[in-house]
Amino acid sequence: MTDDLNRGLEGVLVAESELSFIDGDEGRLVYRGYTIEDLAEGASYEEVVYLLWHGELPTASELEEFSAAMAAERSLNDDLLRTVESLADADEDPMAALRTVVSQLSADDDEAVFDADAVTDREANIRKATRLTAKIPTAIAAFTRLRNGDDPVEPREDLSHAANFLYMLNDDEPDEVLAEVFDQALVLHADHGLNASTFSASVTASTLSDLYSAVTSAVGTLAGSLHGGANKNVMRMLIEVDESGMDPTEWVKEALDEGRRVAGFGHRVYNVKDPRAKILGEQSESLAEAAGNMKWYDCSVAIEEYMQAEKGLAPNVDFYSASTYYQMGIPIDIYTAIFAMSRVAGWTAHVLEQYEDNRLIRPRARYIGPRDLTFVPVDER
Template identity: 60%
Template sequence: MSNELKRGLEGVLVAESDLSYIDGSVGKLVYRGYAIEDLAREASYEEVLYLLWHGELPTREELTEFEARLAEERHVDDDVLETIAVLAEADEEPMAALRTAVSMLSAYEPEPDADPEDLDATLRQGRRITAKIPTILAAFDRVRQGEEPIEPDESLSYAGNFLYMLTGVEPDAVAEETFDMALTLHADHGLNASTFTAMVIGSTMADIYSAVTGGIGALSGSLHGGANEDVMRTLREVDASSKDPLQWAKDAREEGRRIPGFGHRVYEVKDPRAVILEEKLRDLSASNGDDTWLEYTTTIESYLEDEGLTEKGIAPNVDFYSGSVYDHLGIPMDMFTPIFAMARAGGWIAHVLEYQEDNRLIRPRARYTGPQDAEFVPIDER
């Protein structure tokens, strides 16, 4: 057995997967062989969920049935909604509220005694979780704004229904399409920290509620989710400074500041998801007549590119543009990471199901560096 230490499991292979593939050297991302560009622009988020969970794109008939089943699971039990209200009134963080609510959903699971090895039952439970997360998040935000939660509308798409429940207004075509694309772009991304966390939990044959709750916990950390919030804070700082964005970027570099939204553990070039979201930011800016964030982001990106950062493998990642897109859609900044969780839950579930098909408990080892021959001293003699 190799005794080589790999901190952070850097470069360590722990599983085989058919779900997503990343080539960071050229900015390539595929889900089950399909280019992310094609899926984001041509498929709905529901189609992508079907692809991740069932291994192939659905026919029209299969998609219609899948959408209907997902939509009818959107309603959340009143007890869960009451807990969400308590958390909102206590000024709980949205990710913590989501973690608590998803864990609580298991108490109202219609198949509570399902065998963990019954993967069909696990998938049904995962579908319920995925369907209810938008309802949980929208209800939480509305309560803390002093508004009543809005019942889900089964006639709307997954993306459209969330924006409707959040704002009380059905989104226009540009907003719905943009948010749907953002969900697709965040649905899966290899064995990132939150996906691996969910897989470790799934490998113990714990239920899928535990796995998704664990994924939410991992995503809440500042080194994983939340970078788009940092980008948004930066753009607002630029706006408040009254400086030209180019001058602001130059000053930030001279001060030795790190500009968020650049660099990725996998990508050496511009994240393909950032390319797509930049396009949608342009569409949203044209739609509502406000190109402030577009001007700031593109100016900063161009400056850093001229400074040679991209030549060093430090290029825009998905977070550099997603925050601006969400802001245009009227989504509060502290809801950005919970929306990441909403999208990524489908990927977590897919990875757990895939791993459990040939399950082996994930149990790594640590290199022991402590003493081995310590002499025990009774407590009264210490």
């Protein structure tokens, strides 16, 4: 045992994984041997989910069967829809609502067990992961529509995972370009090493708690502004810059002088530009050009150039996902829920891996409090 202190477990190796590899100095992200650039360009989200869960890309027939199985699990039962409606009526935060929904999903799953032997059943867990991955988008779309006074839209099994979500959100089948851009965003967010939410899922699973508990832990962790919640802050910042009427670089300079944090920059792992930010930046530019409105993209580029030149900080995935989603008409406060909608693939893949070679995750803290105090009875204090 070492007495070295690593705050935030920075740089501490706690597990071995075959799922994703990050080279922070070179700006590389790899899922099971495939670069994120190749997967974003050539693979659908469904293919990436299959890759993470099964260790290899599916054949055409395997993909068809897998996609159909996931599409068949999209619908929510009446009890769950009533819960979603009550959360929408209460104007609950979308991530808090999602946390509740994920927890309740276990009540409707006959395979959601806590028996120490059954909880690690790989095939059963893949079926549970399929249900979670399929139903989370339906819950997010239904919640968003209900709070706006609209009826939920029943999912369709003939649409892709990405296209179906946009259809349920807007009650309108998306065009091919929007569906492709959104699918690519889901691919980019599907996994990212042992990040905070994935680690929290692994910690929960290491106790031999069930998959639903692990994903509930992950959702709660992702909600924080230093993790998944950062993408909302980026778009709110861009809107503030626009409404100020100031030049973006002058706004950033003033914000930094005031001690404010510029959202979407810096990363615990990457020392260079996040490779996912490069791809999403290109998508943001394409959407802007198609809409004939470069405002959000140009503002983002100006801020990126200033932060890189003056502070040596490069953007992370949140920086360009914000303007990409905004240009697609997606409400700002569900950005993090969409992150969860994608990352559930990685969370469940890591939980499957944890169960395969499990050891209870139990770090220690260095005690720095008082010692050798003398106890005084309450009537003498």
